[in-house]
Amino acid sequence: MNTINKLTEIFSKFPGIGPRQSKRFVYFLLTRNNGSLEELSKLILELKKEVTVCESCQRFFPKTSQSKICDVCTDKNRENGMLMVVERDADFENIEKSGAFGGKYFILGGKVPILEKNPEQKIRVTELKERVQDKNLKEIVLALSVSPDGENTEKYVRELLSPIVEKKKIKISTLGRGLSTGIELEYPDSETLKNAFKNRT
Ligand SMILES: [Zn+2]
Known part of the structure; x- marks a missing residue:
């Protein structure tokens, strides 16, 4: 070639x-x-x-110090009790830019396509399970793309985390609708994201 x-x-x-x-x-x-x-x-x-890659949220960040944890995860002004789970770094960037959310994040690294035989190879299953062991955690917000694969990912993550969240009484919510179908969270504008967060269920 x-x-x-x-x-x-x-x-x-x-x-x-x-x-x-x-x-x-x-x-x-x-x-x-x-x-x-x-x-x-x-x-x-x-x-x-x-x-x-940040050891806590798994997002890419510039190596400015020796820290293995990014500036968002170490920010003391952020709510430790809230964890937003997104598919990719670009989704994190857009939500962060909107100012809709003041908690911590976790980057799944992808989504689970419908009929996927090895979901644990598509997203960061081990790291997520580890992350939700945080004793401060009160709510996990699933901010996934509005598509059949996004819905499948949500279902998979809910099942995956159900033993942990039931035991630790952590609430799992999803962003409110109003986000257009087929859209990745990299794209909606700030107002739409703020409303989707406010109307989470
Ligand atoms: Zn981080």
Whole structure:
């Protein structure tokens, strides 16, 4: 396979990018000068060196100190009793930007598709079970995408956590409807997210 095809295949695996768009990326790169291509490859190589995964919420954050826990998880002004579970880092970023939520987060790392045979390989099951052992926890808010796979993920997570939440009397809620169907939580505007949080059930 030549370089054009190899790169096209790599870009087509990016979220939301189809084969046609990925080929456009490759031809775009071919129009750039060597300096900007070198900078791009350097940044890609640095990405993993400079970013780490928070041991508590599992989100990516820049390694600024020796801490293995991110600034959101260590923030003392945040409510320890509330934990919002989201699918991906982009969802976290959008909800955080909206100011709708002042508790802590957990990033599942994906969703569980309907009929999935190995759900534990699709989301961070072990880390989530560990996280909800927190003695301060009073409520878990499931903020998952409004789609059949999102609903399936919700069902799976509820079942997964039910022994723990029943024992520890933790409430599990879901964001109120009003979010458009098929949408990932990366997209709704701040007002919509605030209302969805207020109307959680
Ligand atoms: Zn964190």
